[in-house]
Structures are given as structure tokens and as C-alpha cells.
Amino acid sequence: MTTESNRFVALDIQLPAGRLVTADEGEGDERPLWLSDGPVSGELWGRINAAHGKTGVRALLLEPLEPLDPENPEADEYRPWASGELFPAETSSPDSHDAADLLAGWWREHALPGEGDELSEEERLAVVAPFGRSWPGRAPAGSPIADPEEMAAGCAVRLAEELPEPRLGLVETTGSGADALAVAGWSGPMNYGDTGEFAAVLRDWEARFGARVVAVGFDTLFLSVASPARSLAEALPIAAEHFAFCPDNVWQREGPQTLAAYAQELVGEKCWEFWWD
16 A cells, blocks of 8 residues: 555545554555554544545544553553554455345345254244244335435444544555445454455445445444334334344344344444444
């Protein structure tokens, strides 16, 4: 990545102090991410992403695996970002994947019992009711209630206030926030697949639901949504996609661990959150 500060001088965007991060836990040949030294505001995220067409740089709000230790502030453990736990060389291109095929394959993998499964087939099918064994297909595109970029900017302001010590990450890409995850080599869902695959699905959600990648953590992801589900009927097929994309959203949730219960929470929800175990 080039020196980001030079890219923003003409746009009058003042960047905080920061540095380029070397990938592969500090031993790689690539420096795919610029990381601020301290917390930033959601307004800064919005200004940088609004200028993407001129700069070719995407902003991400970054969440640490664990908050910094106030008793030892010099020991910067802002994982995975400051520690360089990024693997761009191992990440495939989102262009090489089909979102519909990925979701269908993941559904078959997560919805049906496998060898050593603690749940019986009947119990697992109860989780994914009313759809059963067969993949229901992708949900229809939603109707936007706001401009996707404005929705994302508002979500960034809220998340910057809620997340612990959110720092700024900059990634050089002509693509969207989904592409930024792949370019940076983020490995949050590594237990379930390659980040390039997940970025392909995120691109599809950008088109169908006005979703935008706003914040990301060690194994967490936060999206703004300009076309949220307006009813349970609309939310159920979206919930099926979320289960295929990130089954832990259902398996690890508080309350009933069923698709139907999870879908109830998606009605009207303008920020989708994901967490991989």
C-alpha cells in the first residue's frame, strides 16, 4: 500500500497516527493494512469511505479480540490487527466463487447431521424448520428504506461508540468493503472456509440488501443493511442464508437455537452481526 496520508491531503481528511501492518504475524512480505494507533470516530469512517471513488481506499472499523490491558498499556495485544494475523496470500479472489453455490453447499453441510454429530437428524431438522433438508434458495432482494451509504455511515457512528477501543483500518482496493476483507487477508471464519468465499457472498448481499461491511474483529463481522426484512416471512429465507454463512449465529445464540427464533430478531434489523466460534 502506498502512503495513505498523501491520498487524503487533497481531500482535507486528517488521519490519526498509525502504521502499516506486515501480514503473516509480522513475518510476511505484504503489508495489506494500515492501522491507527488509537480509537477513532465513526464520522471519520464515513468520510473516508465517501471518498473511496477518488482514493481507492476502504475504511474498516476494527475490533480487538480482547481490550488492551490498562495495567500494561505498552503491551499492545490488539489482535489480530497489530499482531499481523492476516493472510492475504492464502485468501482466494471473490471473483472465483458463486454466492448461490456457496450458500447451497454450506446449507447442506450445516443443516444435515454429520458423523459424530451430537444432535439427531430429527433434532437438527427442528433447528432449520420450516425448510428441512432442502436448501430453500436465496432470499428475494429487499426494498431499501434508506441510501446504503448513508445507512452505513450511521451504523459506523453507532458501532464506534459501542465497540471496545475501535481503531481504523485502511485497505487499498477498488472494490467494496467485502473485497477489503479479502485483500487484507482477514481470517475470521477460517474454521468454516476461505475468506474469499465469504466475500463473494457479502458482495451478493451488497447487491440484494444494500449491505455494507462496517466493522470487523478477530472472528466477528458487522454489516449495515439498507433493505432489512419487514416481516417474519421476509426474514425466514434471510435467516437461512445467515445460518449457511455463519451457523454459530444460531447454534451459539441465547434463547431458542432455531432458525425461526433467529428470524424474529432480523425483522427490522438494520445491522447484521456475525460471530464464528
